[in-house]
Amino acid sequence: MAVTKQSLKVMIVDDQNTSRLLMRDALDQIGITNIPFAKDGEEALKMMMTTPAHIVISDYNMPKLNGLQLLQAIRAYPPTAKTPFIILTGSGDRAVLQQAIKLGVNNFLPKPVQPAALQKAITAVVGNLK
Template identity: 65%
Template sequence: MSSFKQHLKVMIVDDQRTSRMLIRDALEQIGITQVIFAVDGEEALKAMMTSPCHIIISDFNMPKLDGIQLLKAVRSYAPIKKTPFIILTGRGDRELVQKAAQFGVNNFLVKPITVPVLQKTIEAVVGRLQ
């Protein structure tokens, strides 16, 4: 019997390769293996329009389209507007948190991430990962 998490398709949006790899490795340790990468918000948006993912984990600081702009774009495009959106943040930026909350972010993930925290963050959004 295949589990719920094996069907979860997660998009990681981050302009830093190391960061993308770290998150992917952590997701794999949780048992989430369907992972797609985007290097900026623009690429992520295009990918979401052609083959939507179940969850977006996006960095805040990126060229072209940053995390908040991507969140706004996702929320304003009907077919994907309910997609759970988790923003990665490197600092306790109150302003960023407030802005993201205003645009309907589902959760935050503070770098550096750990596997247990990543799992809790995702479960808070999609429910228990069996």
């Protein structure tokens, strides 16, 4: 069975509630509605161990586990190792981007996220959705 917009589960990981809500609205605008939230990398990792998402979209700068640490942990756990991971960043810090690439990130999105850019990033990692 192919993954559709209705069945795609996209986890949003961000310590800022406003950012989580804006991301949910952007996903909603492109037809994706199965959207679990995590307020930090630690919570996201626990959720991924029990009920994995199809895609993780994570902020970089968070307490407990930052986006890179979360990416590294997800890649190290065999059941989630191939989960597409998109990192959000408010900064163009090249060192962060280079480290994310080394850890196996699938895509980057600058903040604030626009629905068209979000749809393009998701399509790049999972293909066209019906």
